[in-house]
Amino acid sequence: MADSNFIDYVKIHCRSGKGGAGSRHYYRAKYVPKGGPDGGDGGRGGHIILRGDKQMWTLLPLKYNRHVFAGNGSSGSGGRSSGKDGDDQIIKVPCGTVVFDAETGEFLCEVNHDGEEVKLLRGGRGGLGNWHFKSATNRTPRYAQPGEPAIEKTVILELKLLADVGLVGFPNAGKSTLLSSLSAARPKIADYPFTTMEPQLGIVSYRGNRSFVMADIPGIIEGASEGKGLGLRFLRHIERNAVLLFMVPADAEDIAKEYSILLGELEKFNPQLMDKQRVLAISKSDMLDEELIAEIEPTLPADLPHVFISSVTGMGIDSLKDILWGAITDERNQIATPSITHRPLDGHHRVREEDEFIFDTPPAVDEDEDFGEDFDHDDWDESWDMEFPEDENFDN
């Protein structure tokens, strides 16, 4: 799993650029004895910006680029020249990325759409040059504003896949088999638990040109909320789905009980999941005959629609798609933004050891060299005045 390409959790260290210092400078030219203040403003420091990119589907590229620093703004200079703004750093992230403060676990922001930009850290504003401070009573202000400092933050990016339907079930319920029979996705299928170790998305086409996205996540077992099995951390991938499709195999002893165990684990993970529309599919129904189905039917929970399906024979698959499509297109189930409140990071989100990285402190920020700063008006020497050639041809 460590060498997997699907990365849905990454911790990165970001620093915005600091603002350039305003300049304290006085106009000097030949025969202009007291030119007055003309120090320009410092440039703005670069922002750290997150941009949603639908071409990306994991946070893998960020795993190899964990320190992101924006450029510093340059200082202002004489002649009211403003300093150059620092370069912004744009971090491309997959749609559905949620950002948390690594120290407090607090939710910061999320990026859900292609091209959506969110300013994660604001660059420092540049300081004003001394030119701004001249007034009738202070005609030679000997000060200028320093630039604002940079902001540093370690953040955790989590990917919460945006799918229409999320599959929920015990291991071996046949979730991956269903996804592979409905879509072109080819998840690994085997008759042992925990075949699926990472989420998979598949596009299901429905009656010609319509389609929806289905997410297969690893199986959940009783006690998953206490960390049993693969735990519940994958459940965040169904937090934003419009519809949850519960799968219980037909050979389960008590279908209603298995369903309520799954529901209980989900509630422990995030009570808001209870608001989602649910559908129950009894998988592997090819093992049942008419009689058995009639026997099971009355024992099923009454508060949600159910279908008997078989990914092998295709039984019930069409009516399952109809029910799912109906639920997805139902106004009340539309994935709203923000669809859920992202809870602060806690034990549920605890990740594998190798996800953590020992953060090595980046080099300290270079102090901007600003020669104009300590220069004093009274220190000016006439011989430093520059004389420009009169007929300079600037076109050349």
Ligand SMILES: Nc1nc2c(ncn2[C@@H]2O[C@H](COP(=O)(O)OP(=O)(O)OP(=O)(O)O)[C@@H](O)[C@H]2O)c(=O)[nH]1
């Ligand atoms: N008879 C029958 N067997 C099925 C059906 N669907 C899946 N199976 C079998 O059930 C076993 C488990 O299927 P998977 O799709 O890997 O189950 P899963 O829910 O993805 O399991 P995990 O990934 O471990 O959580 C496999 O041996 C499948 O061949 C079905 O409709 N009928």
Ligand SMILES: [Mg+2]
């Ligand atoms: Mg599977």
